[in-house]
Amino acid sequence: ERIPVEEVFAQLKCSHEGLSAAEGEQRLQIFGPNKLEEKTPPDWQDFVGIVVLLFINSTISFIEENNAGNAAAALMAGLAPKTKISSSLCILQIIDLCNLRDDAKKKVHSMIDKFAERGLRALGVARQEVPEANKESAGGPWQFMGLLPLFDPPRHDSAETIRRALDLGVNVKMITGDQLAIGKETGRRLGMGTNMYPSSTLLGEKNDDVSGLPIDELIEKADGFAGVFPEHKYEIVKRLQDRKHICGMTGDGVNDAPALKKADIGIAVADATDAARSASDIVLTEPGLSVIVSAVLTSRAIFQRMKNYTIYAVSITIRIVLGFMLIALIWRFDFSPFMVLIIAILNDGTIMTISKDRVKPSPLPDSWKLREIFATGIVLGTYLALMTVVFFWLAHDTDFFPVSITAAAPAL
Numbered sequence: 552e553r554i555p556v557e558e559v560f561a562q563l564k565c566s567h568e569g570l571s572a573a574e575g576e577q578r579l580q581i582f583g584p585n586k587l588e589e590k591t592p593p594d595w596q597d598f599v600g601i602v603v604l605l606f607i608n609s610t611i612s613f614i615e616e617n618n619a620g621n622a623a624a625a626l627m628a629g630l631a632p633k634t635k636i637s638s639s640l641c642i643l644q645i646i647d648l649c650n651l652r653d654d655a656k657k658k659v660h661s662m663i664d665k666f667a668e669r670g671l672r673a674l675g676v677a678r679q680e681v682p683e684a685n686k687e688s689a690g691g692p693w694q695f696m697g698l699l700p701l702f703d704p705p706r707h708d709s710a711e712t713i714r715r716a717l718d719l720g721v722n723v724k725m726i727t728g729d730q731l732a733i734g735k736e737t738g739r740r741l742g743m744g745t746n747m748y749p750s751s752t753l754l755g756e757k758n759d760d761v762s763g764l765p766i767d768e769l770i771e772k773a774d775g776f777a778g779v780f781p782e783h784k785y786e787i788v789k790r791l792q793d794r795k796h797i798c799g800m801t802g803d804g805v806n807d808a809p810a811l812k813k814a815d816i817g818i819a820v821a822d823a824t825d826a827a828r829s830a831s832d833i834v835l836t837e838p839g840l841s842v843i844v845s846a847v848l849t850s851r852a853i854f855q856r857m858k859n860y861t862i863y864a865v866s867i868t869i870r871i872v873l874g875f876m877l878i879a880l881i882w883r884f885d886f887s888p889f890m891v892l893i894i895a896i897l898n899d900g901t902i903m904t905i906s907k908d909r910v911k912p913s914p915l916p917d918s919w920k921l922r923e924i925f926a927t928g929i930v931l932g933t934y935l936a937l938m939t940v941v942f943f944w945l946a947h948d949t950d951f952f953p954v955s956i957t958a959a960a961p962a963l
Contacts, residue, residue: 642698645675649695659698666700667732670740674699710741712841717743719847720915725775726784726810734777744774750783752776767794784810797916801840802827818843851912858917860905862928867898869932874939881940882947 646659663673676697681690713723723743727734735745752769770790788810791798800814803823811817812830819831821838828834835842878884945951
């Protein structure tokens with residue numbers, strides 16, 4: 552399709568003579584570069600509207616982030632009759648506040664236990680009416696409204712993480728402040744066992760199930776403890792360390808700080824408090840505990856490389872000392888300085904490869920078994936020394952190798 556030149560000039564807002572420099576600058580200021588359509592400069596009304604919208608948005612954000620509680624309190628204050636919300640009382644205190652009868656208390660406790668057996672926490676709800684004329688009065692009696700079951704599910708990867716840790720020989724224990732029934736149900740869901748006990752067993756109080764079992768042995772065999780306080784967590788870590796266990800502790804709150812500090816490896820999970828972070832050795836930046844299993848595998852791989860290096864260092868030392876000593880004594884062989892330098896350089900090169908060795912991490916916790924390491928190094932070193940002597944004998948005194956190699960041997 553052919554377009555007349557006049558239409559092109561009309562679209563470009565120019566003529567055969569072109570645009571002057573002043574007109575070009577003016578159009579660039581209005582339309583911007585590479586803009587052919589007609590535009591008008593932004594009006595002051597648009598600027599004012601944008602400023603107002605930004606002010607409203609910042610005001611709403613400030614209320615949501617900083618004064619959400621005050622806004623809710625102000626809203627509730629305007630209701631009649633007045634409603635009071637108390638979130639700091641536990642459910643037992645709410646039951647006592649409502650002065651329930653004995654049969655009602657038994658029924659409430661029965662429901663709480665049933666919720667706990669299913670892994671649910673119970674939230675007590677009560678109300679109190681205050682006359683509109685005198686909002687500051689003590690108000691009427693508290694009325695118990697009922698229970699709200701709350702379910703706090705574990706993370707989707709928690710069960711798999713615990714299973715992998717158990718397969719690696721890492722004993723996992725749950726230390727929770729929840730009820731014993733909730734702890735057992737959570738342990739069952741995560742596959743870590745239900746052999747859990749209340750915190751009273753840590754204080755030496757009488758318990759028919761564990762009265763004949765020492766506390767240290769109980770802590771070792773238990774899968775977890777429920778209803779614990781900060782001093783209980785610290786005591787558990789301390790007693791495990793006294794039993795020669797390397798103990799790691801995870802936590803996120805202020806109440807976990809003493810145990811995190813006492814543990815051999817304190818791990819603060821993501822979104823932990825400043826107190827927990829400062830008391831920990833490792834601070835996780837992402838949710839979940841699967842990174843702990845990766846850290847265990849990485850550390851075991853490093854340990855295996857260190858073990859391999861120790862065995863290699865012992866064996867190669869015995870090989871060089873014993874093998875070259877026998878060669879020097881039997882054949883009166885003289886090792887030149889250049890030959891010793893080449894041997895040392897080649898030996899360092901082989902040691903460097905150990906840092907990149909594809910080792911297989913130990914499936915169970917490992918330790919420095921020095922007798923086993925040195926025994927292995929001595930056996931391998933002696934074998935290598937004897938093979939070095941045999942190889943030199945074949946090259947020096949027999950026709951096992953070609954003539955060119957045999958002839959070069961005396962020249963060494």
